[in-house]
Amino acid sequence: MTIDSxxxxxxxxxxxxxKAMELYQILGLGKLDCSVAILKNVTSGKLGKKDIIKIDRxxxxxxxxxxxxxxxxxxxxxxxxxxxxxRLLKLPDTITGVIRCKNPRCITSIEQELPQVFKLRDREKRxxxxxxxxxxxxx
Amino acid sequence: MENPRSLIDILELSVEEIDExxxxxxxxxxxxxxxxxxxxxxxxxxLFFEPSTRTRLSFESAMLSLGGQVLGFSEAASxxxxxxxxxxxxxxxxxxxxxxxxxxxxxxxxxxxxxxHSLVPVINAGDGGHNxxxxxxxxxxxxxxxxxxxxxxxxxxxxxxxxxxxxxxxISAMSRYKGTRVALISPEELKLPSYVKKEILERSGVEYxxxxxxxxxxxxxxxxxxxxxxxxxxxxxxxYLRLKDSYILTLDKLAGAKxxxxxxxxxxxxxxxxxxVDKDPRACYFKQVLYGRYIRMALIMxxxxxx
Numbered sequence: 001m002t003i004d005s006x007x008x009x010x011x012x013x014x015x016x017x018x019k020a021m022e023l024y025q026i027l028g029l030g031k032l033d034c035s036v037a038i039l040k041n042v043t044s045g046k047l048g049k050k051d052i053i054k055i056d057r058x059x060x061x062x063x064x065x066x067x068x069x070x071x072x073x074x075x076x077x078x079x080x081x082x083x084x085x086x087r088l089l090k091l092p093d094t095i096t097g098v099i100r101c102k103n104p105r106c107i108t109s110i111e112q113e114l115p116q117v118f119k120l121r122d123r124e125k126r127x128x129x130x131x132x133x134x135x136x137x138x139x
Numbered sequence: 140m141e142n143p144r145s146l147i148d149i150l151e152l153s154v155e156e157i158d159e160x161x162x163x164x165x166x167x168x169x170x171x172x173x174x175x176x177x178x179x180x181x182x183x184x185x186l187f188f189e190p191s192t193r194t195r196l197s198f199e200s201a202m203l204s205l206g207g208q209v210l211g212f213s214e215a216a217s218x219x220x221x222x223x224x225x226x227x228x229x230x231x232x233x234x235x236x237x238x239x240x241x242x243x244x245x246x247x248x249x250x251x252x253x254x255x256h257s258l259v260p261v262i263n264a265g266d267g268g269h270n271x272x273x274x275x276x277x278x279x280x281x282x283x284x285x286x287x288x289x290x291x292x293x294x295x296x297x298x299x300x301x302x303x304x305x306x307x308x309x310i311s312a313m314s315r316y317k318g319t320r321v322a323l324i325s326p327e328e329l330k331l332p333s334y335v336k337k338e339i340l341e342r343s344g345v346e347y348x349x350x351x352x353x354x355x356x357x358x359x360x361x362x363x364x365x366x367x368x369x370x371x372x373x374x375x376x377x378x379y380l381r382l383k384d385s386y387i388l389t390l391d392k393l394a395g396a397k398x399x400x401x402x403x404x405x406x407x408x409x410x411x412x413x414x415x416v417d418k419d420p421r422a423c424y425f426k427q428v429l430y431g432r433y434i435r436m437a438l439i440m441x442x443x444x445x446x
Contacts, residue, residue, distance in 0.1 A: 105267045107246040111225050114252060121338070132248020133269055136334065 009034075010061065011076040011083075012053040015069075017041055020051035023069050026098055027061060029053070064092035068128075093120050095128065103135035144442060145254035145261040149272040149308050154315055156441075160276060161283050163437035163446055164430070171204065174436065177445050178207030184237035185211035186229065186253075187264070188220055189245040193406060194264050194273075197428070198241040201435035210237065215245075227256040234258040239443055260442040268302045274405050275308040276438060277431035282313075282362060284430065285401040285423055291318030293359050298324075298366035298386050298411055300331040305405045306366060307335050314343035321347040322356040326385045328378070329368070353386055358395045363388075365404045365411055365424075389413045396421065403427055 015023060020038050029036050034057035044050040058079075066073055067089035077085040095118045101108045108114050108130070117131040128137040146152070152160070167174050183202040187195050190213055199209045212218045219229060226244065230253040233240060241262045242250045247269035254261040265271040279289070286292060294313060296306045300323055310331075313319045321340065323331050330349065340347050350356055357363075368383040370376075387410060388402070404412060404424040416422050440446040 103247065105245075105247050105269075107226065107244070107248040107252055107266075110246060111227075111252070113225070130248070132251055133267075134247075 005081065006054055006056045006078055007081050009057050009078050010055045010059070011078060012055075012066065013050070013074045013076060014044070014047060015051040015053065015073050016047065017049035017051055019070055020053055023066065023073075024053065026065055026069065029055065032057065032059070063087065063089060064095060065098055067092050068095050068098060071126075091120055091123055091126060094118070099128075099137050101130040101133060101135055102138075103130065103133050106130060106133040106135060108132060142254060142257060143260045145250075145257070145263075146272050146438065146442065147251050147254055147261070147263045148270050149275040149312050152272075152276075157276070157279060157312070160434060160437045160441060161280055163440065164280050164433040165284075167433050167436050174205055174440075176206040177440055178202060178205035178443065181205075181207040181238040181443060182236065183207055183209045183211075183439065184233045184240045185209055185213075185264075186218070186233060186240060186242040186244075187211065187213045188215040188218065188249070189243055189265075190214050191243050191265060193428075194243060195241075197431050198262075198264060198273075198435055200432050201439055202239075204432070205436055205439060207238075207439075211241075226252045229253075230257045230261070239439060262438065262442065265304070268304050270308060271304050271405075272308060273431070273435055273438065274305045275312050276434045277427060278305070278309050278364070278403060278405070279312060280430040280434045281403055281423055281427045282401070286361060289313070289316040292316075292361045293320040293322065294362040294364060295322040295324055295353075295356055295360040296331075296364045296366070297353055297388075299329045299368045299382075300325040300366070301329040302369060303366045306331070306364065307339075309364065310335060311339050314339050314345050319345050320359075321345055322360065323347060323349045324351070324353045324356060324386070325349075326351060326382055328382060329385070353388075354392055354395060357392065358397065360396065360400055363396070363400060363402045365402065365408075367404075367407065367409050367411055384410065387411055387413060388416055390415050390419065393419065393421070 037054040039052040041049045042052055071089050071091050073089055075087040076083045096115050100116050118128040118137050121127045121129045185195050185198050202209050226249050234257040239260050241264045242253055243264040244266050247267040250263035250266050263270050300306050370379050400421045401423045402421050
């Protein structure tokens with residue numbers, strides 16, 4: 001399958017297979033008026049299978065969120081058909097407004113307008129905890 | 140404007156600050172009259188969105204003993220929260236009426252939210268099953284007065300170690316001292332959560348053991364911290380009824396204990412310590428209540444910049 005290469009835009013590469021749609025939703029790429037290509041299960045020497053997202057426009061992305069979804073993702077900035085920058089990501093220290101705390105005892109369960117903030121507690125194990133109640137993300 | 144210093148989690152206080160608070164509380168105990176006017180003209184608001192007579196009275200007694208005054212409410216039904224007001228709005232308002240706030244809330248993290256919006260210091264007086272730093276300060280002052288030190292102590296925690304926030308906080312605080320050893324005594328269903336073991340005990344290198352047998356570890360203990368199985372922490376009444384009588388401390392069970400063991404309990408007690416134990420000189424849980432008043436006096440002065 002062939003997807004046209006982009007002239008000016010962003011290629012998000014090395015996304016773990018199956019994670020592209022999650023990233024697409026979190027980054028709000030559905031709201032863009034440019035072409036966005038999602039490639040799933042692409043054969044990869046490094047990962048076996050991977051997903052790729054190509055965005056046919058230059059824009060500022062929330063790098064922290066991408067790092068949270070998968071810090072192994074690489075982001076390539078394309079200008080005039082050439083890669084001008086390759087960004088390596090890391091786990092952000094704080095994530096705001098991406099994941100919700102699932103603890104029914106947390107103050108965020110009754111005060112919907114409070115920002116959902118998670119802090120990185122263990123970089124090696126990728127453990128984030130709710131700022132308010134310290135419940136582990138995803139638990 | 141920067142928010143004033145609050146106390147939400149015991150670990151916000153350094154070991155040195157805890158030493159200072161313990162020293163200050165000791166000075167108050169020795170000469171209460173010297174502190175009777177330290178808070179003249181100051182007002183404490185006690186915002187209790189969930190009833191807790193003991194903790195509220197302790198804060199109020201502490202403030203009154205310093206010459207200050209108190210105002211507040213003792214349940215959410217008599218506050219504007221019943222009308223749906225947010226914690227942030229309540230605290231923005233109350234911090235215009237008071238110099239310091241003590242807040243209890245059934246939802247975890249509510250006092251942190253309050254501290255982010257308050258013009259005056261906020262003391263977390265308990266947020267659900269999460270933090271209760273002044274209980275931990277009370278426990279620490281009790282330990283220091285009974286043992287004369289924080290280092291090289293073996294502590295046994297018995298009962299509900301899963302939902303018992305006082306246990307988690309005291310383990311965190313004691314993990315910072317050299318030579319702390321911990322015995323975790325509970326039924327399977329109420330074991331200490333693994334994240335407390337991994338992120339606090341193991342990270343601090345504290346030696347610990349888990350057991351269901353209180354009497355087996357009793358001879359090793361310097362401190363026995365008993366807890367109540369709390370009905371309000373269970374979503375399921377059946378689970379509560381099944382587990383509530385798991386450990387009851389009696390004089391028989393104390394037979395193998397050290398002569399200078401100190402028995403602590405955050406109170407209120409239901410039946411987990413037999414009343415026969417109250418007369419044993421090793422029972423410290425009622426003295427603990429008095430220590431709670433003095434350490435809160437010390438804390439109020441610290442947060443108001445009066446000491």
